[in-house]
Amino acid sequence: MPLRPTHAAIYGLVQSNLERRLAEVIRAQEQAATGKRILRPSDDPVGASAAIDLRGEQSRIARWRETASVSRPYLDAANSALDSAQELVGQIRALTVQGLSATMNDEDRRGLAAQLESIKASLVDAANSSFDGKYLFGGTVSGTKPFHAGSGGRVAYRGNDGVQSVLLGLGVEVPINVPGSEVFAARDPRGLSISGLSGVRVGSAPSGGDGWVSIDVRHDATSGAPGSGITLAYGGSRDSILGPRAVVVDAEAGTIRLGNGPSIKLPAAGDPAGADLLLRDEHGAVVHLDVRGYDGTSSTTTLTGTGSIRAGSGDYVPIDTGATAFELVDPSSGAVLRVDTTNVVRSTQDVARFAGTIDLFTAIDGIIADLRNDQGLSLDEIQERMDARIAELVRNHEAVLSGMGRAGAAAQRLEATDERLSNQELTVAGRLSAVEDVDITDAILALTRAQQSLELAQSAGARLLQTSFLDYLR
Amino acid sequence: MSGVAFNLGIEALLAAQTALDTVGHNLANANTPGYSRQNLLLSAGPTQRLGGRLVGTGVRADRVVSVRDLLVDRRILTQRALMGRLETRSSAVGDVEALLGEPGNGSLSSRISGFFEAVSRLSANPGDPVLRQDTLRAGTDMTERFRSLETGFQKLRKDAAARVADQVSKVNALTNDVATLNRAIAAAEIDGSQASDLRDSRDETIRKLSDLVDVSIVERPDGTVSLSTRGQMLVSGTRAFQIESATSGSGETILRVRGSDQPLRPASGSLAALLEQVNQFLPAQIQKLDALAKTLVHEANKAHSTGVPSNGPFRSLESLHALSDSDGDGSYNDELLSRAGLPFPIQDGALTISVTDRETGGVQTYRIEIDAEETTVGDFVGALNAIPEMTVVVEGDGFLSLRAAAGYGFDFAPRSFPTSGSLGGSSVQISGRFAGDSATSLSFRPRSAGDIGATGGLLVDVFDSNGDRVATLDVGEGYVPGSELDLGNGLKVSFGLGAVTNADTFAVQTAVDGDTADVLAALGLNSLFQGTGAADFSVVARVLDDPRLFAASATGANGDGGALQELLAISEAELAGLAGTPPVQFVGGLAADIGFARSSAELALGTEKALHDGLVAQRDARSGVNVDEELVDMLRFQQAYQAAAQFLQVVNSLNDELLRLL
Structure with missing residues (x-):
């Protein structure tokens, strides 16, 4: 049966065509304006789910990177504190050796002892370095001063040997501290x-x-x-x-x-x-x-x-x-x-x-006491006792240096991780964009096309609706 | 002759006039929805024998019929019901989708990610009060999002239920109309004529009804129709049966025909979509949201409960969840701990509890074994009370209250501690945090007798619970008693002075999790979050009020972030409560499901609409009014009228001629 057109059907057809074209224009406009292909899950459920996953991935990477960048200053501060500490220990070593020279008299040695006293104070300050309110060398005890100078100048360690680490990836745990017990009070029992x-x-x-x-x-x-x-x-x-x-x-x-x-x-x-x-x-x-x-x-x-x-x-x-x-x-x-x-x-x-359980400060205290020589010892006696003390000092000096190495290595690991993560971030961003974003050229083309077809539908509809037999009756 | 001719002329005039009336009626109703074009049936009049010849008597206007295709009409009705369902479903799911707001900023997935981001930031400096506050803020944001989503879903559900009630009354009004029209049609058609306009308006009413609920139509000989849905009568002849909505025992909204106890379950129509929304779709989404919230609460609390606050071990703790006296005998003690009405499950395992002397910092660790099928509340409380410095009571309302003696504190951190035996006169100290994957028991056995630190070649073997040797320690000559030796996995051991023999053994229990029975999370002791669903998901007020209570540390040192790493692990973990997906992916799945529901509804709607449009076109092609066609008819009948009038004039003038002859 040949289709018998009716005016109501023509009106309906024109109307629904116009609606469809307009919806297309709106959609194309939305995509072009936001640059996003998926604005709600129903636009592409699979894509939306992938986008949420990828955003989760992105947030995870961002979280790791942020944690790395938040952690980095602590390591840098630890490194610089350890650098100054090792320099101070070096000075102490030099002064100690100088103090053993036969050309020195008791008074000179007492002078040296006073000098060492002030260097030791700086060393304690370095060991108590804090960054952003967190003590760097207290192990995981970060809220209280780790090296406490008590009566008689004795320095006691109040931290622990906990290593604090941060997660920078699945199963990637990077330490961000060097416990003071291992740097300033390294043990080597003998x-x-x-x-x-x-x-x-x-x-x-x-x-x-x-x-x-x-x-x-x-x-x-x-x-x-x-x-x-x-x-x-x-x-x-x-x-x-x-x-x-x-x-x-x-x-x-x-x-x-x-x-x-x-x-x-x-x-x-x-x-x-x-x-x-x-x-x-x-x-x-x-x-x-x-x-x-x-x-x-x-x-x-x-x-x-x-x-x-x-x-x-x-x-x-x-x-x-x-x-x-x-x-x-x-x-x-x-x-x-x-x-x-x-x-x-x-x-x-x-x-x-x-x-071997003697910490750096006790070793220095011993050297200072020996240099002061309140006991009235002879040079030979002093030298004899100092040998052991210097050995402890050297051992502690090495511990500080190795601590510096550890802090440096950890900082490097953070940097390497960050670099890897930033590459990963780009990849994920690319994947997310592929899933979620529209090609802007495509979007604009689609918008233009949608607009054109709307105009076409409008003008065609207008013409169709204008024609009526009535126009020709009288 | 003239009698016939006059009659013939008048019939022709009247027929043309009636035809013009019909054309006018058609033109006037060209845009009336559901109108079927009407045709005047014309037939030639009966012939008369006049003078031996058969002569026609002109035209007869028989009756006006409407042009319709019942089959197409029925199919349109079915199609409209399908579309009504899909349209409503698409818009209802669209509301859910808009509420969910995924993907985007501030959405649930980004709030969850935000919380884990804050925890990760805190792990760089767990003691920092600002970061702690920030983490709790992120936690609050997350829980608020859960709550607002849940409220939103519930509101959508309530709105949908209200719309059901609204549409039910519409259905009732429409079925009443159909019944009324049935009566009018039966009365009008009693003489065998066709009440086209009444039928049209009944069809239109049924069409409106089809948008709401799918109906099947049976037409009876008297012109009335019976309407039924899924076998239940809505209209029978001149009688309409009212339907009503009610809430079933299980909280579902159901429909039934008044007076019947059978539920009415429409398969299509917007009522079907609304019922689906109220009874299935929204409850399923709420259930998923609840599952996610509950899993997050449980997992986070499992990690948090074994942590230590930054201000040190607890002096006292109250449980968040009350025990219930399920057998009603007035005592909690005889209830199995695993069946004492706690919101989270308890499994076989052990709770590690350590008591710290605040003065000396000395720590004593205890272990309470829990068997889900045997340990009663009384056993558990008794075991806790057996610790000298602890007082634990079940309050009258079922809440557990833990208190340490003055000068002591307690925590549930995973600690390694000696369990049995001794090494002769030597005291053995274990320190460090066990970093192994699973907890084990380490036993120490000297190979020979001797004095620690003095006897040459005195070796102590260390075995794990499988009997494998994990270390051999030289504690003979040269070893300084009291100095620490490395055991691996972060543990260190030191031996005190004293004589040992090879008959001595000493065992140490290592711990990875302080609460493998999950009893703390079940009771709500040292919890971070509380709630058992999305509606009551929140950060525990005690922690919000005092961020120091955020138990980040796994060792008690305030710079330790062991518990945070446990928390962070949740963001990657394949959680059993969430069908084996991590939380953010679960939200992705939720959003995808909602997206699918909507896009498939829209896709189906597109298909059904195309079918519908095709059917409507078919119907219009048959029953619709073509204005041009009517105009042509109008011209035709105008001319026919003019011709008839001319004919009458001719007949009249012929008669005049004849009369003049007289």
């Missing part, structure tokens, strides 16, 4: 050493503990009477000798000495200085003598000092001069020391170090 100023030595049985433990050797009393009419001043209560020591009075030379210590001139009889003559032996132990009653004869007598010893905050116990594994317990640190007390010669404070 054994116990005792400074040995008092003559306390490492015992024959093992000791256990951490860091350093102070050993206080106290002088309790001096027994025995020197000859030649000389008596103990203060009843022997202010002396520091421990164990037997000879007092040799040489009438011919008019001198007196203690052990192998320096001979000193006896003051003239009646000189008030004779009421408290200080004698020092080769170990630095002293006795106070009253020589006013000197009878002018030579004599060699033996004085014996007795004393007590304790570790850390423990109780004093009398020294057993026959023990080779005398047990001392420091209740505060829990350290158990087994020391050889057979050769204790003077009262003083010793430091027992669990070697």
Whole structure:
């Protein structure tokens, strides 16, 4: 049956054609204006789902990149802090070596010690570097100062050895800190050493503990009477000798000495200085003598000092001069020391170090103490003790350098990761654009085409609607 | 002769006039929807025998009939019902799509990404209060988006239900109209004529009804029609059956014919689409949203609950979810922990709980084994109370309250701790955070007897739970007791002074997750998020009020971000609650489903509309008014009228001639 057209159908047709064309124009306009092919999921459900996935991917990459860039300054700050720290340690090494020179006198060394003191303060500052309110060398304890200078200049580490890392990709974990415990207090356990100023030595049985433990050797009393009419001043209560020591009075030379210590001139009889003559032996132990009653004869007598010893905050116990594994317990640190007390010669404070567990600051403290030489040691003695201390210093210096290396490597990893991620970001952005965006040329062409076909439909419709048989009736 | 001629002329005049009336009627209704063009049926009058000849008696205007194709009309009705459904569906799904706002800024997927971005930023400096605040803000933004989406979906559902009620009353009005028209048609056609216009308007009413609900039509001999939907009568003759909407026990909106208990389920028409929207589509989307929210709550809380706040271990904690006394005996203690009405499941596993002495910083770690099928609330609370420094009570309303003794704090961080045995007189200390993939038990066995740090060649073997040796440590001569040795996987061990024998063994439990039973997340202890669906998804107020409680640390150190990395892992994890997809992809799937629903509705609508237009064209071709055609008819009948009038004039003048003869 041939189609019988009706006017209502023509109107409807024109109308629906116009509607369709207009919808096309609107859609093309929307695409051209936004540059997006997918404005709602129904435009292309598969594409929209892919776009959401890709946006998720994009956000993930952005998140990783942002985390990397947020993390980077911490590493850079750590690196620069470590750089200045290693420079400071280098200075300390140089000054220490200088301090060992024979051309230096005590005063020069004390000057050096003061210099080291100020360098150490700068070093503590470097170790306490913070960035954006976060302490860089406290492990994962980032809110409190990691290196705390307590009384007596002792620096204690309050951080932990936690490594803080950030995720920069699936399973890509990059550390962004270097714990201070590994940089400024690196451990390399080898054994116990005792400074040995008092003559306390490492015992024959093992000791256990951490860091350093102070050993206080106290002088309790001096027994025995020197000859030649000389008596103990203060009843022997202010002396520091421990164990037997000879007092040799040489009438011919008019001198007196203690052990192998320096001979000193006896003051003239009646000189008030004779009421408290200080004698020092080769170990630095002293006795106070009253020589006013000197009878002018030579004599060699033996004085014996007795004393007590304790570790850390423990109780004093009398020294057993026959023990080779005398047990001392420091209740505060829990350290158990087994020391050889057979050769204790003077009262003083010793430091027992669990070697390799000595941190940089304790090592510097030791050097400073040695340079100050409050104990009145000879150059040879100082040099001997310094050798061990310098070894610790060098070990710590290396730890700082290796920490710097680690921070640098981590920073490099961040950079490399960032570079990789930025490439990935471009790829994903490209893929997203391919899924979501319109080719702008296509979009504009489509818009022009849609507009043209709308105009065409309009003009065709207008013509079609105008024609009517009525036009020709009369 | 003249009698016949006059009659003939008048008949012709009248026929032409009636034909012109019909043309006028057609022209007047050229644009009336549903109008079927009418034709005047003309026939030649009966012949008369006049003087032995058969003579025609002119034209007869028989009756006016409308030109229609019933089959096409019925098919149009079906098509309209289909289109009504698709149109409504497309626009209803379009509302959902617009509400979802994917893909775009501020959409759900970008809010979820935003939260993980903030967590990642925080991981660079977990102690930073500003970043913490920022992370919680991002979390709040995310939960708000969930809530507003849920509210939006619920509102759409309510609106759709209201539209159902609205359309139900429209259907009732239309069926009433059909019944009324049935009566009028039956009355008008009692003489066998065709009440075309009444039929047209009934057809149009049925057509409107078809937009709302699919109807099948049965025409009866008396001209009335019966309408039914899916076998249920809507109109029978002159009687209309009203339908009503009701809410079923399961919360679904259902339709039924008043007086019937059978639900009415239209297959097409916009009512079908609305019912689908109310009963299936929106509930499915809400359910997906709820599943996503619940999974995020559970997963995030699993990660967060074993973290430690930046201000250190807890002094006290209250659970967010109440236990329920399901057997109603007034006691919670006899309930299985896994069936005590908690919103999240509990599985076999262990809870690690550590008590920290705030004074000394000393940490004591305990482990509570949980068997989902055996451990009761009483067992669990009892095990917690067995820890000397802990007091745990179930409050009267079912909430759990944990409290540490003065000077102590507790947390649930994964820590490695000794479980059994000892190495002679030597005390063994484990430190560091276990970085292995799965928790294991490490046992230490000296190979020979000796003194730590003194006996030459004193070796201690370390075995994992499979019995494989993972390390051999030299703790003899040269080892400084108390110094740390590396065990691998981030763990370190130190041995104290003392004598050991090769009969000694010492075991250490390592932990990756502090709560493998997920009991903390189930109880809502140390939670980050709360809620069991999208509607009540929120950041826990306690954490919002005090960002320090955001438990980022896995060790207790405030710069540690172990818990954050667990949180971040969620963004990549293939989550069981989300059909094995990560959260953002799940949203992508949700958006794609909605997109598909709409685009397929639109696509189908396009096809159905083309079919409909084709049918309408067919109908118009048969029943529509072509104005030109009518104008031609008008001219034709005008001329016929003029001719008849002329004929009458001729007959009249012939008669006059005759009369003049008289």
